[in-house]
Amino acid sequence: MATLPIPSAVQLALSQQLADLIQQKIKNNKGCISFAEFMHMALYTPGLGYYSGGATKFGMAGDFVTAPEISPIFAQTLANQALQVLTETKGNILELGAGTGKLAADLLLELQVLENLPTQYFILEVSDHLRQIQRETCEKKLPLAIFKKIIWLQTLPEKHSGLIIANEVLDAIPAHIVHKTTDGWRERGVSFQKKLDEEFEFIWQDAALTQPNLAEHLPKNLPVGYITEVNPAAAALVRSLCEMLETGAILLIDYGFSAAEYYHPQRNQGTLMCHYRQLAHDNPLINVGLQDITAHVNFTQIAHVCEPTSMRVAGYVSQAQFLINCGILTILQQFPPQDDSYIKLAAAAQKLLSPAEMGDFFKVICFTKNIDKPLIGFVQGDKSHVL
Numbered sequence: 001m002a003t004l005p006i007p008s009a010v011q012l013a014l015s016q017q018l019a020d021l022i023q024q025k026i027k028n029n030k031g032c033i034s035f036a037e038f039m040h041m042a043l044y045t046p047g048l049g050y051y052s053g054g055a056t057k058f059g060m061a062g063d064f065v066t067a068p069e070i071s072p073i074f075a076q077t078l079a080n081q082a083l084q085v086l087t088e089t090k091g092n093i094l095e096l097g098a099g100t101g102k103l104a105a106d107l108l109l110e111l112q113v114l115e116n117l118p119t120q121y122f123i124l125e126v127s128d129h130l131r132q133i134q135r136e137t138c139e140k141k142l143p144l145a146i147f148k149k150i151i152w153l154q155t156l157p158e159k160h161s162g163l164i165i166a167n168e169v170l171d172a173i174p175a176h177i178v179h180k181t182t183d184g185w186r187e188r189g190v191s192f193q194k195k196l197d198e199e200f201e202f203i204w205q206d207a208a209l210t211q212p213n214l215a216e217h218l219p220k221n222l223p224v225g226y227i228t229e230v231n232p233a234a235a236a237l238v239r240s241l242c243e244m245l246e247t248g249a250i251l252l253i254d255y256g257f258s259a260a261e262y263y264h265p266q267r268n269q270g271t272l273m274c275h276y277r278q279l280a281h282d283n284p285l286i287n288v289g290l291q292d293i294t295a296h297v298n299f300t301q302i303a304h305v306c307e308p309t310s311m312r313v314a315g316y317v318s319q320a321q322f323l324i325n326c327g328i329l330t331i332l333q334q335f336p337p338q339d340d341s342y343i344k345l346a347a348a349a350q351k352l353l354s355p356a357e358m359g360d361f362f363k364v365i366c367f368t369k370n371i372d373k374p375l376i377g378f379v380q381g382d383k384s385h386v387l
Helices: 009-028 035-044 072-089 102-113 128-141 232-244 299-305 319-325 328-332 340-353
Strands: 092-096 121-124 150-153 160-167 176-181 184-194 200-207 227-230 245-257 273-276 279-281 292-294 312-318 362-369
Touching: 009 035, 009 184, 009 200, 035 176, 035 184, 035 292, 072 102, 072 160, 072 245, 072 319, 072 328, 072 340, 092 102, 102 121, 102 128, 128 150, 232 245, 232 299, 232 362, 245 299, 299 312, 299 362, 312 319, 319 328, 319 340, 319 362, 328 340
Parallel strands: 092 121, 092 160, 121 150, 160 245
Antiparallel strands: 176 184, 176 227, 184 200, 245 362, 273 279, 273 292, 312 362
16 A cells, blocks of 8 residues: 555544544444544544545545546536436436536536536535535636525425435445455444553444344355445435426446346455545545545445336446437537647546546446436446346
8 A cells, every 4th residue: 555645733633533433432332433434534523534534535636536626527518417307307407426516517617518508506515614614615717696506405396396416425435344264244344442552443343234134135155254345325325316307317436336247256345445645545534534534336236226116227337438329529519629628628538548547447327217218328338138
């Protein structure tokens, strides 16, 4: 693992405040909490958690770069899929976890060009800090008349028609870690111990499953020693979206695998990943509150969520295939190759499409309800059969 940058004194002090809260939670819980609870506190504790604090998270100045931050071409391409859904449903857009607000702003600007703006653009954001950043971004980029279409929510609406978008949301939902032992499945919890310098450090501790059904859908043939993640909260969120949508499409974009790849023998230590100042590593127990913590998405599990509902899986493809289907190459062709704008967009498209970057690493899955026409993003390369 690469050596991580040392946090500032202010950052270390904030991290220690959060660590103290987590230690107290561990003490109150007989010396151990589930990793899901640790991850939730590390990311979402008000004022101290990673997504609730004030540090820059997105873009080159932050810890990682999302597709909307790379270039407006991501939103401009996505707008073609949004246009189809909005035309079919006459509905609105709901975006979950809108990051800096850049996707919302760029998508609305492109839909204006396409002459199909929704009446309302809802953003569900639980972080007060990110909500303020989103507001500032959208106010700066959008004409007032379009900005007024945006409505921020703190809970899901009861009903929605149109398009639901979640870009890099599921990976940030706290996951449980389970460990196959000779006695069956155990759960990886977090405890702490005193170091020689009288400080404390967080440590792993195996414990009984906090939810008896955590291992219910795990493959039976995984070997002893296998470690993986289970995320019932992500499945529950998707189930709520399916129940809420009256007509339209749910578009989920994230990094992950189908079950066959998710439980590959080489993935026997799980998929947990942390990001700190553009460096990736696998230790979530350090820099508490200062680094992002994610787990890859099991798209097979997510696909099965819609089975008891009236939703259907409309497609499952790589991000590269989805963007190509939606016309990213056509957008590039609108600029002369010698133009500076073309050079910048081509470089951005390379990051979004390249298998060595985001092209294959990220997947796109879509559920639809009461839409009979095939969605343009999935007309070629649909891999929904692998789910």
